[in-house]
Amino acid sequence: MIDTSAFHDLSYGLYIVNATDPSGRKVGCIANTFQQVASKPAKASVALNKDNVTTRAILESKTYGITVLDEKATMELIGTFGFKNSDDVEKYSAVSHEMWSDGIPYVTEASCAAFEVAVTDIVDVGTHLMFIGEVREAKVLSSQPPMTYSYYHSVLRGKTPPKAVSYVDEQASSPEETVKGLKEVVSQTQQATCEGNGTSQGQRFGWRCSLCGYIIEDEAELPDDFTCPICGVGKEFFERIALDC
Ligand code: FE
Numbered sequence: 001m002i003d004t005s006a007f008h009d010l011s012y013g014l015y016i017v018n019a020t021d022p023s024g025r026k027v028g029c030i031a032n033t034f035q036q037v038a039s040k041p042a043k044a045s046v047a048l049n050k051d052n053v054t055t056r057a058i059l060e061s062k063t064y065g066i067t068v069l070d071e072k073a074t075m076e077l078i079g080t081f082g083f084k085n086s087d088d089v090e091k092y093s094a095v096s097h098e099m100w101s102d103g104i105p106y107v108t109e110a111s112c113a114a115f116e117v118a119v120t121d122i123v124d125v126g127t128h129l130m131f132i133g134e135v136r137e138a139k140v141l142s143s144q145p146p147m148t149y150s151y152y153h154s155v156l157r158g159k160t161p162p163k164a165v166s167y168v169d170e171q172a173s174s175p176e177e178t179v180k181g182l183k184e185v186v187s188q189t190q191q192a193t194c195e196g197n198g199t200s201q202g203q204r205f206g207w208r209c210s211l212c213g214y215i216i217e218d219e220a221e222l223p224d225d226f227t228c229p230i231c232g233v234g235k236e237f238f239e240r241i242a243l244d245c
Helices: 004-009 053-061 075-082 149-154 175-197
Strands: 015-020 026-031 035-038 043-049 063-069 097-099 105-107 111-124 128-140 205-209 215-217 238-242
Touching: 015 043, 015 053, 015 105, 026 043, 026 053, 026 075, 026 105, 043 053, 043 063, 043 111, 053 063, 053 128, 063 105, 063 128, 105 111
Parallel strands: none
Antiparallel strands: 015 026, 015 063, 035 043, 043 128, 063 111, 097 105, 111 128, 205 215, 205 238
């Protein structure tokens, strides 16, 4: 028997994985799986979903950067790298960043450290590839505490993207099925919540994105063409919630 709630007791940090594809385009994604795995020489690993654009870039370049997010990181920054696709948006265009000497980027805002890793081994672990490598560069960027995955969930109210290693869903077997299931759940929740609560005197209502957790306060209705500013999904992913309760 696998009690999926046991996975919630694992602790992680929150990182931006940085890479550059063969055309020179800067790409990146969020991961919680970066860790040091050996010393002398220092080696590290990160596991990334096989479908990620960043994974494809690292398979080509055999080099990746890691930006360690600190507690100043906003949902907007995390959403840009964690819930959007590098094929659709230029993720670094509005984000402060610098480059390692060989052209791999790292983010300099809301970040406390950065690493560059030269890949030595790639292990296929199923949904994900684990990139193990030698740490080539490392620097401290701020004295802020690093963000933990627990902080992201409890303070920022962030959710786990379907492509993350730690995503646990008992009913869906792929990100696409997960998204389809989320739409159905939200549809049912919207009906139940709206019909059940009405608009009682003094009660505030808002909308919460079921994919990333972003909350919009005090909006009676969302426009039909509304998209989440954090993860980009449409109005149908938002569930109506009561605020202050
Ligand atoms: Fe969202």
